[in-house]
Amino acid sequence: MRVGIGYDSHRFADGRKLILGGVEVPHSQGLAGHSDADAVAHALTDAIMGAAGLGDIGALFPDTDARWKNADSISLLSQAYRKVTEAGLRFVSADITVIAEQPRIGPYVGEMRRKLAGALSAAAGAVSVKGKSNEGMGWIGNGEGLAVIAVAVLQ
Ligand code: MG
Numbered sequence: 001m002r003v004g005i006g007y008d009s010h011r012f013a014d015g016r017k018l019i020l021g022g023v024e025v026p027h028s029q030g031l032a033g034h035s036d037a038d039a040v041a042h043a044l045t046d047a048i049m050g051a052a053g054l055g056d057i058g059a060l061f062p063d064t065d066a067r068w069k070n071a072d073s074i075s076l077l078s079q080a081y082r083k084v085t086e087a088g089l090r091f092v093s094a095d096i097t098v099i100a101e102q103p104r105i106g107p108y109v110g111e112m113r114r115k116l117a118g119a120l121s122a123a124a125g126a127v128s129v130k131g132k133s134n135e136g137m138g139w140i141g142n143g144e145g146l147a148v149i150a151v152a153v154l155q
Pocket of ligand 1: 008009010033037038039042
């Protein structure tokens with residue numbers, strides 16, 4: 001068994017869609033980023049790559065590369081998972097915490113689990129997604145952005 005952790009944070013920005021776990025979540029702002037800025041998919045990608053000892057998402061999809069401009073991060077997750085399987089490992093499970101003051105992600109968690117698991121050839125039950133507020137503290141509490149922590153297990 002191999003365990004990996006992933007972390008990502010993005011700043012909120014006007015005029016962007018908010019994409020989390022492959023799902024468009026209705027909100028007044030989206031996240032700034034080179035790709036679709038899906039911090040959930042990015043943290044999970046780092047977790048599976050870390051578990052496999054393959055580095056991180058930036059090494060595979062550099063944000064200096066025009067190919068990944070506005071990229072669908074679920075597709076990036078799927079491509080990273082191909083590297084993982086080539087290394088002889090397969091996805092077992094993941095647990096993800098989204099830390100954001102707004103919006104509340106509860107209504108969208110089921111669809112996120114299906115989208116993320118689908119990229120990993122797994123059942124939705126293998127991917128847990130939970131939302132937490134930051135109790136109004138600091139940059140997350142101020143609504144400047146959000147953060148995501150993901151842990152993944154490979155076998
Ligand atoms: Mg990111």
